[in-house]
Amino acid sequence: MKLHQDVQFKTQAKNNEWEQLKQFTDARIALGRVGGSLPTRPALAFQLAHAQAKDAVLKVLDLDGIQAQLAVLQHEVLRIESCAVDKAQYLQRPDWGRELSEASRQQLKDYVRQHKEAYDVVIIAGDGLSARAIEDNAPYFIQQLYKACIAQGWRVAPLILATGSRVALGDEAAQILQAKMLVMLIGERPGLSSPDSMGIYYTWQAHVGCSDAMRNCISNVRPAGLSIQVALQRLTALMKKSAELGLSGVQLKDEHEMAAVTDQLQRPKQLF
Missing domain, CATH: 3.40.50.11240 (Ethanolamine ammonia-lyase light chain (EutC))
Known part of the structure; x- marks a missing residue:
């Protein structure tokens, strides 16, 4: 069996080239990345937005x-x-x-x-x-x-x-x-x-x-x-x-x- 080396990503945060467009939309663009994952801030913001949407539906x-x-x-x-x-x-x-x-x-x-x-x-x-x-x-x-x-x-x-x-x-x-x-x-x-x-x-x-x-x-x-x-x-x-x-x-x-x-x-x- 041939083994392939795992892809290694740089650990520092990388900004997205669309960063300047974020001021014109609420859409989730230009979130950046850390390695192969989202940075912590946009990841937490997504969870908050999901919770707010759910609360809006269930609220009396x-x-x-x-x-x-x-x-x-x-x-x-x-x-x-x-x-x-x-x-x-x-x-x-x-x-x-x-x-x-x-x-x-x-x-x-x-x-x-x-x-x-x-x-x-x-x-x-x-x-x-x-x-x-x-x-x-x-x-x-x-x-x-x-x-x-x-x-x-x-x-x-x-x-x-x-x-x-x-x-x-x-x-x-x-x-x-x-x-x-x-x-x-x-x-x-x-x-x-x-x-x-x-x-x-x-x-x-x-x-x-x-x-x-x-x-x-x-x-x-x-x-x-x-x-x-x-x-x-x-x-x-x-x-x-x-x-x-x-x-x-x-x-x-x-x-x-x-x-x-x-x-x-x-x-x-x-x-x-």
Whole structure:
């Protein structure tokens, strides 16, 4: 048997030639190497990012904290839940996350019976696959969206916080409340560099059985992604056009030209 000598690598850390490109992306490039392995720092950073993504999925939404931040609007807040009563069911049965629990369905029906009002907009924030994304981004976004809706003369239904939620959960809620426009805020599936990414789904005359083709999506809303100010501009432009044409989804194109957003317009850090 012929023996081959093991390949020997130099022990000192070697930087990657793409090092200068790291400032332009969160992607894991130019990590360097020590011998045939990753340096300790990027190896530990990967483990931390994986743990943050996992925590974002399993975290229980802080309903009290969000509701306290929304109190400044002096607008009623309701809490609903899906048929997925815990995280295990939510992950194993996606269909249960799209359906209101019987108690929540009855709660909304009772509310409509007691408050015979017509609504233009219903805003729902659901935990989805990242409760952290909703806790970090939704309260301030809802405050700004609510003000924009009032400025347009739109009647806003009670603000709704949902747990165990998939995107389609909002359809039945909007149908029961008979709201023309549904804005569904939901925590997106966390990547290894984005555990705090919030998605926005807009639907005109949402109802049970809506297909994804009937929705408009604005994704990656977070400090390191699409800013709240830009997302709000895009959403309100879509809503205005939707109200004018009476449609949404693939038939409604995002043709809004956004003004530049300066550092002064970024979300005040002291709010969170």
